[in-house]
Amino acid sequence: MTTDLERIKLVAEHWKAEEVLAWAFATYGDKVELATGLGVEGMALLDIAHRINPRVNVFTGDTEFLFPETYDLIDRVEEKYGIKIERLYSDLTPEDQQRLYGKELWARDPDQCCDLRKVQPLRRKLSTLDAWMTAIRRDQTRNRATIRKVDWDAKFNLVKISPLADWRRESVWRYVVKHNVPYNPLHDRNYPSIGCTHCTRAVQPGEDARAGRWSGFRKTECGLHTEAQPSTELVQLTAVEGD
Numbered sequence: 001m002t003t004d005l006e007r008i009k010l011v012a013e014h015w016k017a018e019e020v021l022a023w024a025f026a027t028y029g030d031k032v033e034l035a036t037g038l039g040v041e042g043m044a045l046l047d048i049a050h051r052i053n054p055r056v057n058v059f060t061g062d063t064e065f066l067f068p069e070t071y072d073l074i075d076r077v078e079e080k081y082g083i084k085i086e087r088l089y090s091d092l093t094p095e096d097q098q099r100l101y102g103k104e105l106w107a108r109d110p111d112q113c114c115d116l117r118k119v120q121p122l123r124r125k126l127s128t129l130d131a132w133m134t135a136i137r138r139d140q141t142r143n144r145a146t147i148r149k150v151d152w153d154a155k156f157n158l159v160k161i162s163p164l165a166d167w168r169r170e171s172v173w174r175y176v177v178k179h180n181v182p183y184n185p186l187h188d189r190n191y192p193s194i195g196c197t198h199c200t201r202a203v204q205p206g207e208d209a210r211a212g213r214w215s216g217f218r219k220t221e222c223g224l225h226t227e228a229q230p231s232t233e234l235v236q237l238t239a240v241e242g243d
């Protein structure tokens, strides 16, 4: 298995997204599922995956702090594709979290908040699978620059498949427009990357696409796609902007 995966890791780098997905479904069957954060990349990947396997299982982390536009997108996607997106929740309701960790944990310790509301639910879900598919791309963050299309995910102990690893943002949008794929309208209002309401703001002209996430913290990842926990060293004394 290990040798086989080592070989596929190399070969898959030459495959198109469709070929990677077809291999994933043929190899892992019901034990591979698609994770989406409901961004435009995730919508493109879902559309491609659904063409190949209309029974594809899709899940997303619902932190209970998402934008109304994001919840509306879930409804539109479920209707268009005739699927049910599984929502992963924290064990703690927002009220439990406030009682146990104090008010606005995201403004003081976003790593812990992301761990409670995103990473732990994902870890529980991934422990039931052999492989997961994500829409991350190499040019999104420094952490993602070296991702492979197929790789072993040592953090969660399963195979991680990223068919869009070598896509550029422009190719994603070309695909979405051409195929009339639903997407979050916040993308049209200067939100290139969308997470929780507390930790996402619109970007200004010239800013990096992910500058609107955890603004004020040196944090660019929620911890799902990093080996180690990301640093959240405070770079400004202001709390999270854009709330």
Ligand code: SF4
Binding pocket: 063, 065, 105, 106, 109, 110, 111, 113, 114, 115, 117, 118, 195, 196, 197, 198, 199, 222
């Ligand atoms: S993005 Fe912000 S509000 Fe959402 S889980 Fe992470 S720290 Fe908490």
